[in-house]
Amino acid sequence: MAVALGIHPRHASRSTRTINEWLERLERLLRSERVVADGEIGVDHSEPPQNWHLQMDLLRLTIPLVKGNHVLVLHCRGMKDDCGTEAFMLLLNLLKRLPVTQKIHLHCFTGNAYVLSRWLERFPDTWFGFTNKVATFDNLQQEALTSVPESRLLLESYAPYFPLRGNKWSAPNQIYEAAARVAECRQVPVHPSCRRRRIMPNAYAGWESRYLLGLIGTSKLLTKR
Numbered sequence: 001m002a003v004a005l006g007i008h009p010r011h012a013s014r015s016t017r018t019i020n021e022w023l024e025r026l027e028r029l030l031r032s033e034r035v036v037a038d039g040e041i042g043v044d045h046s047e048p049p050q051n052w053h054l055q056m057d058l059l060r061l062t063i064p065l066v067k068g069n070h071v072l073v074l075h076c077r078g079m080k081d082d083c084g085t086e087a088f089m090l091l092l093n094l095l096k097r098l099p100v101t102q103k104i105h106l107h108c109f110t111g112n113a114y115v116l117s118r119w120l121e122r123f124p125d126t127w128f129g130f131t132n133k134v135a136t137f138d139n140l141q142q143e144a145l146t147s148v149p150e151s152r153l154l155l156e157s158y159a160p161y162f163p164l165r166g167n168k169w170s171a172p173n174q175i176y177e178a179a180a181r182v183a184e185c186r187q188v189p190v191h192p193s194c195r196r197r198r199i200m201p202n203a204y205a206g207w208e209s210r211y212l213l214g215l216i217g218t219s220k221l222l223t224k225r
Contacts, residue, residue, distance in 0.1 A: 005035055130181075
């Protein structure tokens, strides 16, 4: 089993002493061979605005700890009922010191086509994760989803969040729901193994297979007509 480690932006309002202790511990833990991804880190503007500068401060302190051979797992959320353009562009600017070759997993992506193009322009090795939240996408977000190259698209269960109707929690083996919603938007069939609802989180070969849990490359689930 491999591990991803980071300090989530929602914890940015903790005391300075606590944050410093966490950062020291994180720096030590990231040296472990079992750690292959850094994150989630990022910005979350669904939190109170008075915390936003604290999230930026935390991110600036965390970025120097990112290992070049690790996947960077990013959390980015805009204000309530917003696709998050301002948050995505702010995060992109905050990461400008990272090399263009940095491998990134932009988790639970909700951006529009403009955001998508800007991220791929700056960080070509970005993978975009999609969850059951696709069901709430507006036309601009759906346009972005259909524009993501299949090789750069990941499905996420985001367990235990976004549960199926009638369930209190979601689970990695419910990733078929995300697959079905993504397939409908992209107008492609779902792989039969997914329709049988027995798909398990077994990502395709490459860097992501070393750490992703509850994720799977779309090439495993979606078939071309």
